[in-house]
Amino acid sequence: MLLRHQGVRVLKRVLRNSGDHVRRIFRKGYPPLCADKHRWEKDMKWLKIRIKTTTEAEDIMVSDMCDIGLEGAQIEDNVPLTAREKEQMFVDILPDGPKDDGTAYLNFFVEIGEDGELKMGESLLHPEAASVISACIESTDADNTGVDRKDICSKEELLRRIEGVIEEEKQYVNVGDGTVTCEETADIDWINNWKNYFHQFYIDDLVVSPSWEEIKPEDEGKKVLHIDPGTAFGTGMHETTQLCVRQIRKFLKNGDRILDVGTGSGILAIIAMMYGAGSAVGTDLDPCAVDAVSENKATNDIKDESFELIIGNIIDDKDVQDKAGYECYDIVVANILAEVLVMLTPEVVNHMKSGAYYITSGILAEKEQIVRDAVTKAGLQVVEVTHQGEWCCVTARKQ
Numbered sequence: 001m002l003l004r005h006q007g008v009r010v011l012k013r014v015l016r017n018s019g020d021h022v023r024r025i026f027r028k029g030y031p032p033l034c035a036d037k038h039r040w041e042k043d044m045k046w047l048k049i050r051i052k053t054t055t056e057a058e059d060i061m062v063s064d065m066c067d068i069g070l071e072g073a074q075i076e077d078n079v080p081l082t083a084r085e086k087e088q089m090f091v092d093i094l095p096d097g098p099k100d101d102g103t104a105y106l107n108f109f110v111e112i113g114e115d116g117e118l119k120m121g122e123s124l125l126h127p128e129a130a131s132v133i134s135a136c137i138e139s140t141d142a143d144n145t146g147v148d149r150k151d152i153c154s155k156e157e158l159l160r161r162i163e164g165v166i167e168e169e170k171q172y173v174n175v176g177d178g179t180v181t182c183e184e185t186a187d188i189d190w191i192n193n194w195k196n197y198f199h200q201f202y203i204d205d206l207v208v209s210p211s212w213e214e215i216k217p218e219d220e221g222k223k224v225l226h227i228d229p230g231t232a233f234g235t236g237m238h239e240t241t242q243l244c245v246r247q248i249r250k251f252l253k254n255g256d257r258i259l260d261v262g263t264g265s266g267i268l269a270i271i272a273m274m275y276g277a278g279s280a281v282g283t284d285l286d287p288c289a290v291d292a293v294s295e296n297k298a299t300n301d302i303k304d305e306s307f308e309l310i311i312g313n314i315i316d317d318k319d320v321q322d323k324a325g326y327e328c329y330d331i332v333v334a335n336i337l338a339e340v341l342v343m344l345t346p347e348v349v350n351h352m353k354s355g356a357y358y359i360t361s362g363i364l365a366e367k368e369q370i371v372r373d374a375v376t377k378a379g380l381q382v383v384e385v386t387h388q389g390e391w392c393c394v395t396a397r398k399q
Helices: 011-018 037-041 055-067 083-088 127-140 155-169 239-251 267-274 288-299 318-324 338-351 365-377
Strands: 002-006 045-054 073-077 103-112 179-185 201-203 206-209 224-226 257-261 279-284 307-311 329-335 352-364 380-388 391-398
Touching: 045 055, 045 155, 055 073, 055 103, 055 155, 155 179, 201 239, 224 267, 239 267, 239 329, 239 352, 239 380, 239 391, 257 267, 257 338, 267 279, 267 288, 267 307, 267 329, 279 288, 279 318, 288 307, 307 318, 318 338, 329 338, 338 352, 338 365, 352 365, 365 380, 365 391
Parallel strands: 206 224, 257 279, 257 329, 279 307, 329 352
Antiparallel strands: 002 073, 045 103, 045 179, 073 103, 201 206, 352 391, 380 391
């Protein structure tokens, strides 16, 4: 079941005016947007409201719940990924999920104050989101709902409003069960709770460590990649990332120039620079990569000017292709889905020096041959295929 975080108050207007679903896939446990990170780092009480509905109604219901102060939803459903979403999943690839049965669960979380009253409103949102929301409220008279969200201070009143919204929605959309359950959570720490599940690990002799753990005495002197979860990108734990790391280390020479297509958090390019690469360029479709790469460069003492990030699709965007440059890379690495590699390979050849290596993963073992065929068709020579679990890595060279 996919887990998504959706929307702020402006969602309804965006949906109705543009038809855009404004949907994004996040890792389970990703915290809601907030104005002050430190507020989420202390113990707080939460009321969790869970609504069972349908995928048909989920967007409408999220929007209507925003009108009464539930400004953000955690959505669980089995809606298949779109082609666009699959193209953007360059790291930590999701396996095929169960069949979509039309069921969706919406989870909302409301802070419970020390006085037992519910804290509703924009105070929990990112400042930019809150300012947009406030402007919308002023210009639209709160969508003419006549609801003052700040007057909801008790669980009973909130549940009454929620049930009223669902009853109204039944008149024009299939809400399915429309059942509502709620429970108080025990001091959830949204920012830090995933620290219980992410610990130091190894890619051969490379130590990958989160910021909150001390390096073990026996690992003193080893190379350490410092990275924290919390973005929409990977941490290096996935088999495909590890396959790429091994091949980079095998074929990298000091001073090499690296192109990392679908860089995400920038892990592969950063590791390459840790082992002697002179410079790197990363491309990604997702603007979230800007902050992720910037943070990881700073954490690992990578000079800003030595690793450039380009947002866009190198497969068909001439501006991205020109910015990346032609016939100037010693190693190109792409940890992407096999189907995307088939489209990428004919273009990426243009950016490789003679003798350059092309390291590809994100390839399920049963799809190895289609990548091999794409590489050969593009005029590259396959030099090695490595495997880990159900994944493989195809490494090729330009003659």
